[in-house]
Every structure is written in C-alpha cells, then in structure tokens.
Amino acid sequence: MSAIYPGSFDPVTNGHIDIARRGARILGHVTIAVLDNSHKNPLFSIQERVGLLREVFLHDENIYVESFSGLLVDYAKKKGINTVLRGIRSADDFAKEMPYAVWNRQLSGNVLETLYLPADPALAHVSGSIVKEVAAHLYKNRHDDIVLAHMVAPEVRTALQDRYIT
Numbered sequence: 001m002s003a004i005y006p007g008s009f010d011p012v013t014n015g016h017i018d019i020a021r022r023g024a025r026i027l028g029h030v031t032i033a034v035l036d037n038s039h040k041n042p043l044f045s046i047q048e049r050v051g052l053l054r055e056v057f058l059h060d061e062n063i064y065v066e067s068f069s070g071l072l073v074d075y076a077k078k079k080g081i082n083t084v085l086r087g088i089r090s091a092d093d094f095a096k097e098m099p100y101a102v103w104n105r106q107l108s109g110n111v112l113e114t115l116y117l118p119a120d121p122a123l124a125h126v127s128g129s130i131v132k133e134v135a136a137h138l139y140k141n142r143h144d145d146i147v148l149a150h151m152v153a154p155e156v157r158t159a160l161q162d163r164y165i166t
C-alpha cells in the first residue's frame, strides 16, 4: 500500500519527519508531495524544499519525495495512489483538514481517502511557520540556536542559518 503526504514543507520539520516515517511503517510506502506554491512567497523555493526533504530521507527506502502543482486529486490519479496521509496537531488542525478530505473524496468520485495520524505530543507545537519565525529572530540577533535542534534536522538548521545570517 502507498500514500501521498502532501504539504508545503517550508521547511520540513521533525513533526513532518515523524508523520512520514510512522505513515510509511503502517502503509508501506509514502510519497511526500511538496506543493509548488510560489505565489505564497515561501522562504525556500520548491527545489530547495524538495532538496532538503530528499537529504533528510536519503536512507528511508520507503519514502519518496516529489513536487506537485494543481489539484491533489489529479496528482493522486496520475500516481495511481488512493490514500492521502496528514498529521493532526490539534482540534484546530482537524477542523481545517475535514473539508479538504471531503472535497478530495468527492472530486475523485469517492476514490481518494484521507488518513490522519495524531502528532507526537512532543512535536505538536512545531510548525514550519513558527520554525521560520524563531530562526529569523535567533540568527538575526546572533542568539544560540540550540532550541532549533529539537525541531528540525541538521540539514534544515544549516539551511536556515544560510538564509538568515548575512
């Protein structure tokens, strides 16, 4: 069995890594699908986000990384995959996710189903946007960045340093 794990991954965090690995353990294979949302002004380009994810999952043989644009249902159909994997950090995440799951199922003619994994409580506070905010502050003010070590992989920490230390 195989699932698509879609998201913006700007950048990939330890929360994403945990969901992808747990999902792959249950489902067999996971394809991480990075949404090409250049119009949203991401910190890392689509190539950089895919590159960081590929570095992070270099030794995970059952996790693949690709980019996609357009509707998730079209991408899933093209890949021949009928399962979407998402992580849930909070009731707020769940409320936001529900309509997407319903839309994706209806748009696909009841083919594409969404499975949710609860976030590891130790990582439920981690999001790409907070990581970016904290990193910008720490690096611009030359503070110790050790706190980021618990939230992102070493490759991502280096990429954040490169982006913010001028």
Ligand code: ADP
Pocket: 006, 007, 008, 009, 010, 013, 014, 015, 016, 019, 085, 086, 087, 088, 089, 093, 118, 119, 120, 123, 124, 125, 126, 127, 128
């Ligand atoms: P989006 O831009 O759609 O929110 P993200 O890249 O932020 O996509 O996240 C992709 C998926 O990973 C979403 O299902 C999100 O809920 C989940 N996720 C993000 N951070 C964590 C975390 N710390 N723990 C578990 N799941 C997470």
